[in-house]
Amino acid sequence: MTTRAHERYEESGGRPEGHATHDVTNQPPPLAPYDASEDTALLEGLRREGAGWAEEDLRRLGRRAGSAQAQEWGDLANRHEPVLRTHDRYGNRVDEVEYHPSWHHLMRVAVGEGLAAAPWADDRPGAHVARTAGGLVWGHTEAGHGCPTSMTYAAVPVLRRQPELAKVYEPLLTSRDYDPGLRTPAEKRGMLAGMGMTEKQGGSDVRTNTTVATPTGEAGVYTLRGHKWFTSAPMCDVFLVLAQAPGGLSCFLVPRVLPDGSRNAFRIQRLKDKLGNRSNASSEPEFDGTVAWLVGPEGQGVKTIIEMVNCTRLDCVMSSATLMRKTLVEAGHHARHRSAFGARLVDQPLMRNVLADLALESEAATTLTLRLAGAADRAVRGDAGEAAFRRIATAVGKYWVTKRGPAFTAEALECLGGNGYVEESGMPRYYREAPLLSIWEGSGNVNALDVLRALGREPATAHALFDELALARGADARLDAAVSRLESRLAEGSQAGARRLVELMALTLQGSLLVRHAPPAVADAFCATRLGGDWGHAFGTLPDDAGLDGILERALPAGG
Template identity: 75%
Template structure:
């Protein structure tokens, strides 16, 4: 983050209300979204240092006035559903502002879609996550189809014949909007349709029916989905009840003969945030679909997709937190109150330092999970076990912290942060989504319990990871001992701890984050995190760090130039 020279209180002339003398922060953009020490360190640590130049280039673009304007326009001019054309023909098309297409084109061409699956270099998935963390400084809505295009690939591999046709197009770096025969395009986008209004996360209650046809592996689907993003994708993975049970299917919008599939968009959701993205309710009125994986094993098939989307939920929240922190840091450096700049106010420094701790912990955790995924996909069994439990824990905790974090960062800007043109209200509306999408907090907490019950090795993998920091901080050692004892007790009677599952998962997340910071961050960051998150020397609100923390060192690491401003 490059900071402009600060003004002093004496620069403000009484009676002036406009221009540089109005005690207002100058525009933040241009800035470098990749100017994040914790992110760059983790990029190298997790095996993708070779991507640093690309990540930094993308970070500079993300913080440019042009890209920030794309983000604003894509949310100001929301997508519109066009059900029929001028002649009354059913078209079910969604029209987006050009800014949306600029964001999408950049994300796909920079490899944030499915390109990592076609990259044989170790660390390819880490590089993608790091790119997503910096490009996330623009806006989150377009990240939905980008994420699903990435996540569909491992699920589609359960149908090798289909993967052979579609995977090269899903891993392409070409963004080609518009509905055409998928195999005639240079690049494809993918979505998924899992939930239905009567069941939500309980997909086994789905009522969409898949009827077999005379052609093996080809079905027609009849039913409706409750949340499907984004309806202008080329293909979708959909769950439906076939004669053999709940199964997974590939549904194209355009059939091989060029005709439109019977995939009708009823309406677009009017959502709290994520306004740039078109979330829809589609009806499947005999839509042609191809079976993916074994019939009756739909959840098992699509879970490979869900594991990837859950990691991206954590990534999205970590990016949102970092963006909010940068906005807050920029404001307090330039705004004065009560005779001093805000950054020089001790309590404000406490708040910013606390936010910086949370942001770095989220970034380190996210990139550690991405590194685990990259190595697990290459056959590392230890990392497979850690990924299994770590992704559920990270998705639960990082996304859960986002709303409170964003609210506190907005408060740093005061009334200025509450108006739309600051951009903070958009971040605030966006913040709850990742905790809800791909399974709410309860679903993820229960998933952790399920993993502990079915795959006891995952607890060992978690404790092994935490144990790598053994001896680095006495408070962490004590927390690790408590967690180990609690996990052992849980293993003896998993059925009795569902009521307090969230507390156990929170304990896992904080202990794991502390271990990462003790091993890899600065002493000031590690000490303050362990003190406030593990040892009880911090309150429940941000800005309650103990008096002996080195706030200056924390801020200098998170936002260089701010500590000594």
């Protein structure tokens, strides 16, 4: 290199002449800040299900969820994973899990916004709907911290079966104060609850549990001995646990700290090395002389704790719908700002078809989630019909929406191409999160069989489902035909065909809700593809007359 050429090379910052190789063009700007509540289907559902009074707070939370700060919290909480500390420096057993500060920031907002158990202390109709809508919005940050808030929400109706325990713990569980650290109830402003159901030999088959509960001689007090296989959020204050008492499998409350201030025996053997949900510690605790209080009668552990499962299954549906919405927003933002082959991606017919198909799936999931939340809210207030509908529709929704999540997030990731395959985009984290929701609280088979169980043992559930479907009768011939197929298939009742039955239940239920509440373009495209058979085997195969413009205008935030 000549002296002058070397001088020009230095002046160019080390770049060869005429080669501006690091100029950044044709890349989308950062999505954040954005408004996570800017979702027409969500806001319409909020009002329709009786929680319109919460809209202002939901919009405020949506702006916070989409802020650069909150999005960074979600990223950091997953990059800096929880760390188990079994002993202190002196050798004393402590069994504590340390979290990154971002986890605590996320938790503080979630609890403060009433996304844990606060609705149980709120007499307003729609309080449970407002909480679910808040989860659909705040979940845009990250999913892991939704586990302890979900379990805390679900623990309250179970504890109410033992009024003396509810008197102590319910005011703390329904508090909007996030107060981490293991201390007695008298020293805390708020508490969180977890659950320990499964064991390594049985998984979902909890009746095979081997953890033993031995009466102490004090009424209602037992000691536990055994090992749990998958207990998430081990730094919660109390846990609902299943164990074998003399009268059979029973439900117990296990506090981390005993009334005298000493640590209960809750020895964390290890944290799970999970595919996703990395911000949330999931553990294997060992009980050995662990003090526990009976909740509900001996021998009725499953019956006692099933209310907790119903609540957390709703949150699985909610979290899957949230992942769908979040990744759709990411895909739409990228497509609006990225050009290829001479045009913006969002203006190219095939990409518009993919985005519109994803938008249909997302709206159907969100609408069903809010309908389930509305049923839960009204069931709590004594509506027997809604309780029956909730019983079967929550299991149906848990099966189907969580099954759709992994395929959906994969397609949304693909919309970003290589940009979506790198960790910095956040899309791999969402993709890894999606399969959890079809596993947690019972895999697909467990939920499909639960639907069969409900149909066989609780005939009112089938009546409630068909009463709901009848509200859309005559509005769409394809929906009517699908409901007729469902009636015929219901008579078969075979275990081998349970998944086909539950899938058809879910699709007819979603179709019914969209026909009644969504614009014609959305309802028509959903019924044509999901019920009428005019659809391929992948997203992006909507028919040519599907009204893509109307679907996309409704689905994608205006400022994206």
